[in-house]
Amino acid sequence: xxxxxxxxxxxxxxxxxxxxxxxxxxxxxxxxxxxxxxxxxxxxxxxxxxxxxxxxxxxxxxxxxxxxxxxxxxxxxxxxxxxxxxxxxxxxxxxxxxxxxxxxxxxxxxxxxxxxxxxxxxxxxxxxxxxxxxxxxxxxxxxxxxxxxxxxxxxxxxxxxxxxxxxxxxxxxxxxxxxxxxxxxxxxxxxxxxxxxxxxxxxxxxxxxxxxxxxxxxxxxxxxxxxxxxxxxxxxxxxxxxxxxxxxxxxxxxxxxxxxxxxxxxxxxxxxxxxxxxxxxxxxxxxxxx
Numbered sequence: 298x299x300x301x302x303x304x305x306x307x308x309x310x311x312x313x314x315x316x317x318x319x320x321x322x323x324x325x326x327x328x329x330x331x332x333x334x335x336x337x338x339x340x341x342x343x344x345x346x347x348x349x350x351x352x353x354x355x356x357x358x359x360x361x362x363x364x365x366x367x368x369x370x371x372x373x374x375x376x377x378x379x380x381x382x383x384x385x386x387x388x389x390x391x392x393x394x395x396x397x398x399x400x401x402x403x404x405x406x407x408x409x410x411x412x413x414x415x416x417x418x419x420x421x422x423x424x425x426x427x428x429x430x431x432x433x434x435x436x437x438x439x440x441x442x443x444x445x446x447x448x449x450x451x452x453x454x455x456x457x458x459x460x461x462x463x464x465x466x467x468x469x470x471x472x473x474x475x476x477x478x479x480x481x482x483x484x485x486x487x488x489x490x491x492x493x494x495x496x497x498x499x500x501x502x503x504x505x506x507x508x509x510x511x512x513x514x515x516x517x518x519x520x521x522x523x524x525x526x527x528x529x530x531x532x533x534x535x536x537x538x539x540x541x542x543x544x545x546x547x548x549x550x551x552x553x554x555x556x557x558x559x560x561x562x563x564x565x566x567x568x569x570x571x572x573x574x575x576x577x578x579x580x581x582x583x584x585x586x587x
Contacts, residue, residue, distance in 0.1 A: 299416045301358070302368075306380045306411055309359070310367045314419075315374065317441045332390045334378040337499055341396060344379035348398045352407035353380070359413045362422055368415065371422045380408040440503060446470045447477035450527070474527045476507050482529070482540065483547030495552050505550035505557050509574055514562040518586075538581050545577050 311334070312318070313325035318333055334340040347353060359373035370377045382389045383400040400408075416422040437445070442465070449459045456470050465473075480503055484496050495501075509515055510529065519542070520532035531539045549556040556574060563573020565582045575582060 299360075299414045301412055302415050303410055303412050304368060306377065306384055306408060308368060309361060309377050309381075309413070310369045311374050311378060312370050315371075317437065317445050318374075328388075328390070330374070331378050331382065331388060332393075334375055335382075335390065335393055338375055340375040340378045341393065343375050344383055344397055347379055347383060347408065348400050348404060351401075351404050353411070359411060360416060360422060361413050362416050362419055368413070371416070371419065380411070384409055440498065442469075443473040443477040443480075443503075444498075446473040447481075450474050471527065475523055475529065476503070478527055479507060479510060479529055479543060483543045486540065486544045486547070492548070492552050496547075501551045502558075506547055508558050509546055509550075509556070509560065509562065512562050515574070518562065518565070518582075533585055534581060542578050542581060546574060549574075549577055 311327055311330040313330060318330060331340075335344075353376065357373075359377060360371050361368045362371055363369070382397055384405055386394070386397070386399075389397050445463070446459055446465070449462070450456065450470075454462070456467050456474070459465070459470050460467050480498065483506060484498060488496060510521065515521065519534065519539075522530055522532065524530055529539065529543075530536070534542070546556060555577075561573040563571060563575040565571050565575045565579065565586050567583060567586070571579050571582075
């Protein structure tokens with residue numbers, strides 16, 4: 298069940314637990330979420346549309362739940378963010394101030410207070426919003442789909458449940474979970490501060506790394522497979538060595554710019570003339586390939 302409530306747009310809290318949101322290491326503050334939504338989820342364009350239209354377009358209400366005394370937005374974070382920065386311009390990140398149009402008094406009056414649907418719990422909201430997600434998931438970026446499937450799976454939902462929730466095929470969800478697990482394994486390994494600055498997931502091109510694990514030659518030589526929990530494993534090298542391979546290729550792809558989507562697995566040569574991605578992991582392959 299839900300109830301309709303009229304509330305100030307500034308009282309609404311953006312959802313730091315939304316699995317689609319990929320926030321920087323500086324934390325899940327409202328400021329970081331707003332910056333993410335404006336830069337990565339096109340909330341900036343939405344703000345411009347609201348100014349052009351003179352308010353919110355007619356349609357579905359924002360959906361929220363009450364947590365720790367605050368109303369947290371479960372559906373409509375982009376709309377909430379866009380309205381908040383128009384009503385209170387001090388909320389706009391400094392580097393984006395000049396890109397956000399100034400709303401007139403009539404528009405501000407129209408969006409200052411909104412009607413929201415308040416649902417008692419997040420779990421109840423999941424069921425309530427399932428049909429919306431099925432349509433909107435088609436518009437998500439690939440990295441957002443990967444993150445969403447991974448997070449939902451890590452929170453105990455089966456692949457079938459995720460499929461019913463957002464309308465993607467089981468095969469697609471399996472693929473997204475596996476890919477994101479490899480990314481997490483690489484990005485969350487040990488890096489210095491300079492290296493970490495180049496590994497924010499929204500700034501990288503994941504296929505520079507992930508494509509290498511999809512190549513038939515990589516799978517054949519390293520004897521790769523995924524276990525029942527979608528974790529990449531090898532029947533050739535030890536777990537720690539596979540972690541090291543992922544770490545090395547992550548560095549070559551995103552930090553050193555020595556791997557891209559055209560890089561081949563290559564050939565191992567024990568005389569030191571290995572080619573392609575093999576040349577970066579010779580010290581590991583030399584233990585197993587003769």
